[in-house]
Amino acid sequence: MKEKKFTFIGAGSMTEAILAGLLEKNKILRQNITILNKSNKIRLQKLLQTYGLTKPQQIGEAIRHSDVVVIAVKPKDVEDALLKWREYIHEKQLVISVAAGISTSYIESLLQANIAVIRAMPNTSCTVGLSATAICSGKWSTEQDMQLAKEIFSAIGMVVSVKEEMMDAVTGLSGSGPAYFYYMVEALEQAGIRAGLQPDTARQLTLQTILGAAHMLAETGKKPTELRQEVTSPGGTTMAGLEVLSKYQLDQAVIEAVLRAKERSQELGQYF
Numbered sequence: 001m002k003e004k005k006f007t008f009i010g011a012g013s014m015t016e017a018i019l020a021g022l023l024e025k026n027k028i029l030r031q032n033i034t035i036l037n038k039s040n041k042i043r044l045q046k047l048l049q050t051y052g053l054t055k056p057q058q059i060g061e062a063i064r065h066s067d068v069v070v071i072a073v074k075p076k077d078v079e080d081a082l083l084k085w086r087e088y089i090h091e092k093q094l095v096i097s098v099a100a101g102i103s104t105s106y107i108e109s110l111l112q113a114n115i116a117v118i119r120a121m122p123n124t125s126c127t128v129g130l131s132a133t134a135i136c137s138g139k140w141s142t143e144q145d146m147q148l149a150k151e152i153f154s155a156i157g158m159v160v161s162v163k164e165e166m167m168d169a170v171t172g173l174s175g176s177g178p179a180y181f182y183y184m185v186e187a188l189e190q191a192g193i194r195a196g197l198q199p200d201t202a203r204q205l206t207l208q209t210i211l212g213a214a215h216m217l218a219e220t221g222k223k224p225t226e227l228r229q230e231v232t233s234p235g236g237t238t239m240a241g242l243e244v245l246s247k248y249q250l251d252q253a254v255i256e257a258v259l260r261a262k263e264r265s266q267e268l269g270q271y272f
C-alpha cells in the first residue's frame, strides 16, 4: 500500500482526517498524494502546507496516474466533481467514496466505465487512527479492491464490511457519532462550570472521564449496563443524576437522533 498513489477530490474535514491519519501512521508517501478542491485556494494551500504536500502541474494527469481516487466532497457536489474529472479516471483504479447517502451505483453510472467503486463511511477520528469505518463493495470492485480499502481504513481505525443497504444506518451511528459525544462533552463541561469548577478543570475531568469510560468498555469485556450499575450506588449521587437523564428521556433522544441521521443519509442520496 505504501507505494500507492492517491488523489483526494475535496479538501475538507474528511480528506484532512484521512490524510492526517495515513501520514501519521506512515502508510502513504507525501510525493504520492494529490489533493484538489473546487475553488477555495486558501484552504487548499493551508492543507498542502500543513502536510508538506505539493500541487501537481497537471491535476488531470496526477489523477490519471493515481491508484486510488477518494471522493470526499459533499453529496450534492459528487456529480459536478465527477463530471469534471471523470475523463482521467479509468478501470485500473479504485474509487473510494465517503459521501454520505451516495450509492456506488450512482457513482458507477457517472463514471461510465466498469470502474471499481467502494463506498466507505469513516468518521473524523481517522485523524488519530481511531475511526470506526464501514465499507461496502460496488458492482465492479473485486475482493482485492476490498482488501486494499480495508488496508487503508484499518491503518486509521477499525473496519467492518457491510451490505450497501446498511450504509445509511452506519452513517447515522458512527459517521455522525463523534458529534454526539462532542455535544455531550460540551454539556458536561458547561455543567462542571455551573457546578463551580474552573473551565480548565471541568475540561480535564470531562475528557479523562470519557476516555476512561471508553477504555473500560473496550478492555473489561463488561456490558455498558453492568459498568453503569457499578458506578451507581443505591441512593447515591449517580442514581440522582441518572434519574434526571431518565426524566428527560436521554435514551429516547439518542435513539431518535441516530434514526433521524440515518433518514437524512437516505434523503441525501434519494435523488441520485
Ligand SMILES: NC(=O)C1=CN([C@@H]2O[C@H](COP(=O)(O)OP(=O)(O)OC[C@H]3O[C@@H](n4cnc5c(N)ncnc54)[C@H](OP(=O)(O)O)[C@@H]3O)[C@@H](O)[C@H]2O)C=CC1
Pocket (backbone or CB within 6 Å): 009, 010, 011, 012, 013, 014, 015, 036, 037, 038, 039, 040, 041, 043, 071, 072, 073, 074, 075, 077, 080, 081, 082, 084, 098, 099, 100, 121, 122, 123, 124, 175, 176
Ligand atoms: N465530516 C465528517 O465527519 C464526515 C464526512 N463524510 C462525508 O465526506 C464528504 C466530505 O465532507 P467534509 O470533508 O466534511 O466536507 P467539507 O465541506 O469540509 O469539504 C468538502 C470539499 O469538497 C470540495 N468540493 C466541492 N465541490 C467540488 C468539486 N466540484 N470538485 C472538487 N472539490 C469540490 C470543497 O472545495 P471548496 O471548498 O473549494 O468548495 C471542499 O474542499 C461528505 O460527502 C460527507 O458526507 C463522511 C464521514 C464523516
Ligand SMILES: O=C(O)[C@@H]1CCC=N1
Pocket (backbone or CB within 6 Å): 100, 171, 175, 176
Ligand atoms: O454530517 C454529515 O452529513 C457527514 C456524514 C457523516 C458525518 N458527517
